[in-house]
Structures are given as C-alpha cells and as structure tokens.
Amino acid sequence: MFDVKKIRQDFPMLRNNTLMQGKPLVFLDNASTTFKPDVVINDITKYLTEETSNSHRGDYDLCFTVDTKIKNTRKHIAEFLNADEDEIVFTTGATNSLNTIAFGYGYKNLSRGDEILVSVEEHASNLLPWFRLQELVGVVVKFIPLDEKGRITLNNVKKAVTSKTKLISIAHVSNVLGYKVDMKEICKYAHEKGILVSCDGAQSVPHTKIDVKDMDVDFLSFSAHKMCGPTGIGALYAKKEILEKMDPFSLGGGMNVTFHQDATYKCLPAPAKFEAGTLNVEGIYGFDAAIQYIQSIGIDNIEKYEQELKAYAVEKMKKVPGIVIYNEESEAGIITFNIKGVFSQDLATFLNSRGIAARSGQHCAKILPDFLNELSTVRASFYMYTTKEEIDALVEALMKGGDFLDAYFA
Numbered sequence: 241m242f243d244v245k246k247i248r249q250d251f252p253m254l255r256n257n258t259l260m261q262g263k264p265l266v267f268l269d270n271a272s273t274t275f276k277p278d279v280v281i282n283d284i285t286k287y288l289t290e291e292t293s294n295s296h297r298g299d300y301d302l303c304f305t306v307d308t309k310i311k312n313t314r315k316h317i318a319e320f321l322n323a324d325e326d327e328i329v330f331t332t333g334a335t336n337s338l339n340t341i342a343f344g345y346g347y348k349n350l351s352r353g354d355e356i357l358v359s360v361e362e363h364a365s366n367l368l369p370w371f372r373l374q375e376l377v378g379v380v381v382k383f384i385p386l387d388e389k390g391r392i393t394l395n396n397v398k399k400a401v402t403s404k405t406k407l408i409s410i411a412h413v414s415n416v417l418g419y420k421v422d423m424k425e426i427c428k429y430a431h432e433k434g435i436l437v438s439c440d441g442a443q444s445v446p447h448t449k450i451d452v453k454d455m456d457v458d459f460l461s462f463s464a465h466k467m468c469g470p471t472g473i474g475a476l477y478a479k480k481e482i483l484e485k486m487d488p489f490s491l492g493g494g495m496n497v498t499f500h501q502d503a504t505y506k507c508l509p510a511p512a513k514f515e516a517g518t519l520n521v522e523g524i525y526g527f528d529a530a531i532q533y534i535q536s537i538g539i540d541n542i543e544k545y546e547q548e549l550k551a552y553a554v555e556k557m558k559k560v561p562g563i564v565i566y567n568e569e570s571e572a573g574i575i576t577f578n579i580k581g582v583f584s585q586d587l588a589t590f591l592n593s594r595g596i597a598a599r600s601g602q603h604c605a606k607i608l609p610d611f612l613n614e615l616s617t618v619r620a621s622f623y624m625y626t627t628k629e630e631i632d633a634l635v636e637a638l639m640k641g642g643d644f645l646d647a648y649f650a
C-alpha cells in the first residue's frame with residue numbers, strides 16, 4: 241500500500257528535520273531535482289568504500305564486480321522501459337542524451353533543408369542542440385503550435401509537418417506546464433510519414449510508466465537525479481537500428497576496438513560506442529538503486545498519488561487572492577503560477593523565508609514566456625514523498641502574502 245509517511249522515512253533529507261531559514265524544509269522543487277533514499281546513498285557509498293575500480297579496464301575481481309554492476313544496471317533500465325539492453329546508452333543526463341541525438345544522429349544523417357519540429361515549451365536542452373545543428377548543417381528548426389492551453393496535440397503536429405520534416409523532438413511532459421503528450425499517437429503518425437521521434441523524458445520517466453516498444457518512440461532521454469538517483473548520470477534509449485546509424489560525438493577509451501598511426505580507428509558496437517572515457521561508476525550504482533527503489537513503490541502508485549496531490553493543490557491554491565494558475569488541468573504534479581502584481585522571484589524569495597523551496601523564473605524554457613504572456617512564473621512541483629501538509633504550508637504562505645514585499649521585510 242502506498243504510504244507517504246513510510247516513504248519519507250527512506251529519505252535522510254526528509255526524516256532528519258532539515259531546516260531552511262530556521263523553518264522545517266518544504267521541498268517543492270522536484271521537477272528540478274529529487275531527494276535520494278538510503279538505498280541510493282548506501283550503494284554509492286558501497287562503490288566508494290568497498291568496490292572502487294574502473295570499468296572494462298582490468299583483469300582483477302574488483303573490475304569484474306564493477307563490470308557486472310554496469311551490465312545489470314543497463315539491464316534494469318532496459319526492463320524499466322521495456323527496451324533491449326543494448327539500446328541503453330549511459331550519458332551524463334537528459335542534456336547529454338539530447339546532444340548525443342543531435343550530434344550523433346542529426347549531424348550524420350540530416351542535411352541542409354531538412355526540418356526538425358520542436359515546440360516553444362521545450363527545455364534549453366531540447367532546443368539549443370538543434371539550433372546548433374541548424375548553424376552547422378543547415379537543418380531548419382520549426383515550431384509546432386501549442387493549443388490555447390499550451391498542449392502539443394496531434395492536430396497541431398500535423399499542421400507543422402511538411403514533406404521535409406525528418407525529426408520531431410518534444411518533451412513527453414513539459415517541465416513548466418506539466419502537460420503530457422500522447423507520444424504513441426504522434427509516433428504512429430510520424431512513422432507513417434517516415435519521420436523519427438525523439439522524446440525528452442526528463443519529466444516523464446520518473447513519474448509515469450514508459451514502454452518504449454508500445455510507444456514506438458525512436459529516442460528517449462532522461463536523467464537519474466530527477467528520479468531519486470544521483471546527478472551526472474542518465475540514459476539515452478534509441479532503437480538498435482538507429483544506434484547503428486549514429487556516430488559517436490565523443491571519442492576515447494572504452495569505445496574503440498583499435499586505432500593506428502594512419503589515423504584509422506574502429507569503434508565498438510553500440511552502446512559502448514557512445515560511452516567514451518571512464519563512466520560515472522558511482523552514478524551507475526546510484527541509478528540502479530533508484531530504479532529499483534521506484535519499482536518497489538510502483539510507478540503507477542507514484543503517478544496516481546501525484547495526480548491526487550495536484551488536484552488537492554489546485555483546489556486550495558485557487559482560493560488565494562490574486563493567484564493566476566497557468567496549468568490547472570495538466571497531468572503532472574507541477575503547478576505554475578503567479579500572484580498578480582508580484583514579481584515571481586520576489587514571491588519565491590518570500591516562500592524561501594517560510595522554509596518553502598519553489599522555483600521562479602523561466603525554468604530553462606525561455607521561449608514559453610512569450611506564449612504565457614508573462615516574463616516569469618513560480619513553479620511548485622511534487623514527488624512521491626510530498627505531503628498534503630506541505631501543500632497546505634505553501635497555500636498558507638501564499639494567503640498571508642497580500643503584499644509580499646511588506647510580508648518579506650516584516
């Protein structure tokens with residue numbers, strides 16, 4: 241049974257009565273990063289204190305232990321996504337995965353005039369690599385129009401597709417508005433037209449069941465730190481036949497078979513081809529533990545609970561005088577809002593003074609403010625360990641802030 245009080249006991253940041261500004265910490269910035277449970281911390285510590293060695297680099301037992309851990313982690317990630325093991329590439333996170341797609345796939349396989357579809361709500365990591373490819377190769381980055389709420393719909397994808405469209409690269413769940421895209425229907429339509437689909441799963445993989453085979457997506461990018469794992473590690477899923485068509489954009493040890501003085505070299509097959517240099521081994525230990533932890537709670541339970549939190553929060557927050565909520569109806573546990581007449585950063589700073597961690601600004605989606613017609617917003621985002629009491633604390637703080645600056649300086 242899902243028991244948030246019990247779950248909180250697994251997280252030192254939550255059970256140790258962490259304070260911020262001398263007040264009990266209310267952490268509502270989970271779209272940014274998440275807390276780590278004991279099992280993750282313990283496994284990282286185990287590598288650092290008992291099993292330290294490099295991967296693929298030795299004939300002694302410690303290396304074998306590490307190699308086995310890496311192999312098993314890859315297998316666990318593959319099972320989590322319903323992928324095959326050799327379709328999972330370790331990266332440093334969603335950003336690195338998306339860059340691997342742009343420069344590993346796009347640079348080699350796309351040409352001048354080819355169109356890549358994105359949306360205005362994409363994170364910088366899913367726009368700037370494509371902008372760079374536009375500079376380098378001459379591909380054309382085009383935007384799928386959002387509907388009036390801020391959703392990406394199949395209809396709008398259809399409006400943006402032309403005979404030159406080669407790739408659609410969009411977030412499964414927006415990190416600002418929290419709308420969930422029906423990737424399956426978009427993949428089906430795109431594939432009928434010979435278009436590939438890249439799914440930025442940074443905000444979906446930690447919160448909702450993903451089956452890459454059922455979705456039939458071509459690429460999926462995500463980070464471990466947004467799903468209770470450590471920073472600096474993540475994964476790229478890509479279909480085997482697509483990985484074979486890609487070149488690595490990072491080369492070095494661990495990814496080659498041979499190289500010679502005449503500058504010829506041979507790469508290992510995927511996924512090793514894309515994993516140049518020493519891997520983030522402690523990150524992989526933590527990633528594995530995080531996946532297993534999420535599975536022990538149940539991803540469906542997590543999603544259901546976050547939706548319950550979202551409904552609860554919307555209901556309560558709507559009563560705050562002057563509040564504007566931009567995404568009442570979105571699926572994810574993310575609420576983006578402003579208080580009329582209050583600058584978002586002042587609001588977030590005020591919340592900080594109450595021990596509440598929420599993010600303000602443009603949330604790395606710097607084109608979306610044009611759509612929202614707002615310079616910036618405040619975002620509160622939940623995870624499996626967020627409580628209704630924490631949401632009450634947020635609402636109470638917002639209620640008290642008729643004039644936020646007065647309240648802040650009081």
Ligand SMILES: Cc1ncc(COP(=O)(O)O)c(C=O)c1O
Pocket residue numbers: 271272332333334335336363365366411413414415440442443463604
């Ligand atoms: C939708 C989305 N994509 C990509 C990223 C980048 O993730 P990372 O910084 O872990 O590489 C984020 C991070 O906030 C995100 O929310």
